Amino acid sequence: MFSSLTRLQRYYLYYTVCFLAFIGALAVLEQHGMPPRWIGYAFLFFTISMYAVIGIMSRTSDVSEYYVAGRRVPAFFNGMATGADWMSAASFIGLAGTLYLSGHQGLAFVIGWTGGFVLVALLLAPYLRRFGEYTIPDFLGARYGGNAIRVIAVAAAILASFVYVVAQIYGVGVITSRFVSLQFEIGVFVGLAGILVCSFLGGMKAVTWTQVAQYVILIIAYVTPVAILSWNVTGNPVPQLVYGQVLQEVGRLEDKLFNMPAEIEVRQLYRERADLYAEKIMQLPSSLNLEREQISTRINELKASDAQMKDIVALEKQRRELPHDPEQAKVRWENAMYSAVDRSQPPVRHAEAFPGETAEQQLPERINFLALIFCLTIGTAALPHVLTRYYTTPTVSQARDSVFWSLLFILLLYITAPAYAVFAKYEVLSHLVEIPIAKLPSWVAAWTKIGLVSIEDINRDGILQLAELALNPDVIVLATPEIAGMPYVVSGLVAAGGLAAALSTADGLLLTITSSLSHDIYYRIIRPDASTQFRLVISKSMLLVVAVLAATVAAQKPGTILSMVSWAFSIAGSAFFPALVLGIFWQRATRAGALAGMLVGMLLSIYYILRVEFDSIPWLGIKGIGMAPWFHVHSTSAGVFGVFAGFLTIIVVSLMTRADGEGGDFLQGIRRSGKDGGR
Amino acid sequence: MKARDLYWRKTRRLTLSLLVLWVFVTFVLNWFARELNHFQLFGFPLGFYLGAQGLLFIYLLIIWYYNHRMRKLDAEFGIEDQ
Numbered sequence: 001m002f003s004s005l006t007r008l009q010r011y012y013l014y015y016t017v018c019f020l021a022f023i024g025a026l027a028v029l030e031q032h033g034m035p036p037r038w039i040g041y042a043f044l045f046f047t048i049s050m051y052a053v054i055g056i057m058s059r060t061s062d063v064s065e066y067y068v069a070g071r072r073v074p075a076f077f078n079g080m081a082t083g084a085d086w087m088s089a090a091s092f093i094g095l096a097g098t099l100y101l102s103g104h105q106g107l108a109f110v111i112g113w114t115g116g117f118v119l120v121a122l123l124l125a126p127y128l129r130r131f132g133e134y135t136i137p138d139f140l141g142a143r144y145g146g147n148a149i150r151v152i153a154v155a156a157a158i159l160a161s162f163v164y165v166v167a168q169i170y171g172v173g174v175i176t177s178r179f180v181s182l183q184f185e186i187g188v189f190v191g192l193a194g195i196l197v198c199s200f201l202g203g204m205k206a207v208t209w210t211q212v213a214q215y216v217i218l219i220i221a222y223v224t225p226v227a228i229l230s231w232n233v234t235g236n237p238v239p240q241l242v243y244g245q246v247l248q249e250v251g252r253l254e255d256k257l258f259n260m261p262a263e264i265e266v267r268q269l270y271r272e273r274a275d276l277y278a279e280k281i282m283q284l285p286s287s288l289n290l291e292r293e294q295i296s297t298r299i300n301e302l303k304a305s306d307a308q309m310k311d312i313v314a315l316e317k318q319r320r321e322l323p324h325d326p327e328q329a330k331v332r333w334e335n336a337m338y339s340a341v342d343r344s345q346p347p348v349r350h351a352e353a354f355p356g357e358t359a360e361q362q363l364p365e366r367i368n369f370l371a372l373i374f375c376l377t378i379g380t381a382a383l384p385h386v387l388t389r390y391y392t393t394p395t396v397s398q399a400r401d402s403v404f405w406s407l408l409f410i411l412l413l414y415i416t417a418p419a420y421a422v423f424a425k426y427e428v429l430s431h432l433v434e435i436p437i438a439k440l441p442s443w444v445a446a447w448t449k450i451g452l453v454s455i456e457d458i459n460r461d462g463i464l465q466l467a468e469l470a471l472n473p474d475v476i477v478l479a480t481p482e483i484a485g486m487p488y489v490v491s492g493l494v495a496a497g498g499l500a501a502a503l504s505t506a507d508g509l510l511l512t513i514t515s516s517l518s519h520d521i522y523y524r525i526i527r528p529d530a531s532t533q534f535r536l537v538i539s540k541s542m543l544l545v546v547a548v549l550a551a552t553v554a555a556q557k558p559g560t561i562l563s564m565v566s567w568a569f570s571i572a573g574s575a576f577f578p579a580l581v582l583g584i585f586w587q588r589a590t591r592a593g594a595l596a597g598m599l600v601g602m603l604l605s606i607y608y609i610l611r612v613e614f615d616s617i618p619w620l621g622i623k624g625i626g627m628a629p630w631f632h633v634h635s636t637s638a639g640v641f642g643v644f645a646g647f648l649t650i651i652v653v654s655l656m657t658r659a660d661g662e663g664g665d666f667l668q669g670i671r672r673s674g675k676d677g678g679r
Numbered sequence: 680m681k682a683r684d685l686y687w688r689k690t691r692r693l694t695l696s697l698l699v700l701w702v703f704v705t706f707v708l709n710w711f712a713r714e715l716n717h718f719q720l721f722g723f724p725l726g727f728y729l730g731a732q733g734l735l736f737i738y739l740l741i742i743w744y745y746n747h748r749m750r751k752l753d754a755e756f757g758i759e760d761q
Contacts, residue, residue: 244722
């Protein structure tokens with residue numbers, strides 16, 4: 001046992017050294033004039049082929065190896081793999097950006113995503129490991145009995161994982177389109193190929209060992225740019241220790257910038273624009289016709305005079321791009337209005353908790369902060385792709401230790417993210433804002449091109465005001481090396497890290513989806529006599545179908561990474577958490593109760609997300625379903641209602657139905673058992 | 680049979696007390712983040728520090744303590760695995 005552990009550690013140590021040497025070599029080559037484009041390619045090629053090599057080396061056709069890596073992964077490495085599995089494109093790319101944009105409010109993500117591991121450790125991991133099967137639906141099926149619960153569990157697992165995996169593949173698209181200049185849609189499919197190499201060949205075994213490799217890359221990539229920034233700004237390379245000072249400096253810059261006359265003027269201009277759009281929306285459909293006529297008359301006037309062709313073409317393009325019908329106009333103008341309203345608001349101070357002038361304004365912020373923490377913690381403790389990781393350790397006590405290691409490895413990134421945000425904000429406030437737009441650095445143009453940065457000189461003074469700059473949260477981490485003027489090799493490294501984060505999570509999720517389909521549906525329900533070989537064939541072909549489907553959805557750019565991920569958390573949390581926890585700790589919970597609770601919780605969350613977030617679903621022909629949020633809670637925290645409803649339903653329905661015999665023996669088994677760990 | 684019940688009761692009590700601690704630091708402390716921000720720690724406003732670093736270390740400690748106690752409990756009841 002111990003010797004194999006050290007051998008593994010030695011391998012990964014060699015691997016890390018090798019990776020560092022690779023970065024060093026590229027840095028030297030860049031000094032000698034290697035163009036950035038090739039550095040991007042080198043990172044992409046090197047990392048993906050590393051994953052492929054590990055994937056091929058651990059290929060397997062053994063069922064237990066395929067689903068749970070043979071239950072031989074030591075706690076330390078399982079922690080690392082869980083870290084990579086856990087930290088997705090949302091953590092790597094989205095988190096620091098959200099912290100940048102929303103300051104203290106963004107800390108809800110940091111708290112929620114780490115706090116959830118306490119629940120995993122205390123309430124779930126040891127019991128799941130002691131049960132020792134392959135999937136979460138397996139656990140629920142064994143605890144409550146019957147196929148119905150299995151089917152619902154599979155549906156919930158697939159729904160949550162699918163929303164989540166779409167977000168990952170979207171992240172891959174963003175990275176490849178920026179760093180190797182592939183078209184977004186093509187980048188999505190290139191990333192997909194990378195994902196498939198690992199999960200396709202070796203299932204959980206291959207995924208585990210690639211995830212460990214990916215963790216190493218992603219953590220190096222995450223910490224390096226902040227450490228450099230920290231060294232540049234404060235002379236201390238440990239950002240977590242010193243960014244308190246920088247935060248105070250940011251506060252001083254905010255005092256200075258927020259109330260400058262030009263800033264106030266810009267915000268006023270945006271307010272006027274918002275009012276204009278509001279008026280146009282009120283007067284639909286006549287306002288749309290009016291606008292079209294106005295452009296047409298201008299075109300005719302220009303054609304009559306001898307104006308330049310270029311201006312006419314530009315106007316014609318403008319006319320073509322007008323909304324086709326009042327409905328489309330309403331949607332588009334509302335978006336424009338909301339973004340103008342956003343920009344007209346006085347900016348939020350970074351360190352201020354629950355911003356607002358009065359107690360009434362602070363209350364919704366306070367509620368949402370706690371609601372989001374709640375959903376993310378519960379979701380963390382309910383996402384099947386993470387929970388199945390605790391099936392892969394050799395023993396129960398190693399499963400417990402492995403949660404500790406997971407949190408430790410995750411913590412390394414999460415205590416860096418707030419520092420990242422503060423340093424990035426410091427750079428932007430001190431070096432980007434209030435300088436002439438013509439003199440903006442080149443990264444701004446590069447990111448504007450793919451639509452993640454937008455700059456508009458609304459007051460036409462030729463100078464960039466803070467309110468004129470709109471940054472997509474997904475841009476902060478990827479662009480920080482350029483913002484701070486670091487060599488391109490750092491940008492390449494960050495891209496490789498983001499890719500590792502997105503790919504590792506996507507792998508874990510795809511595997512969860514396909515093992516649910518092949519193991520729980522096909523093997524357990526449809527054909528219990530299926531040969532093991534055939535089960536793996538089914539699993540692999542499912543993998544291909546689901547992956548292509550997810551990539552197709554991702555290519556449509558459905559939303560920001562973070563909001564998609566939060567929905568997945570709310571859905572998973574409300575479907576699984578009550579049924580799992582009550583199943584372990586409350587013997588009286590019955591099958592009917594669990595069934596009802598899972599359905600009610602999950603459906604309530606989905607209902608809330610749909611009605612608060614979307615007013616219409618065009619492809620179903622549904623419209624006018626929007627509603628005001630309950631207690632100011634955003635759709636990302638829909639799980640608050642779902643989880644409570646789930647708990648309540650299980651308790652009430654269980655008490656109303658007769659206790660079934662299934663629970664007793666099962667609980668005796670998982671609450672305490674001998675050495676074998678299984679049932 | 681009795682030993683089994685005792686083991687489970689002890690596990691449950693440990694779990695519950697750590698869970699209460701978790702709820703307190705996660706939800707009660709954060710509800711008052713605005714008020715806590717009036718204090719400073721390592722140059723950070725206290726509420727901000729807790730969210731950015733402090734709570735995460737507390738979580739790690741909770742898990743470590745739980746594992747430590749459970750290992751002892753397992754040994755006491757002779758069911759430690761490997």
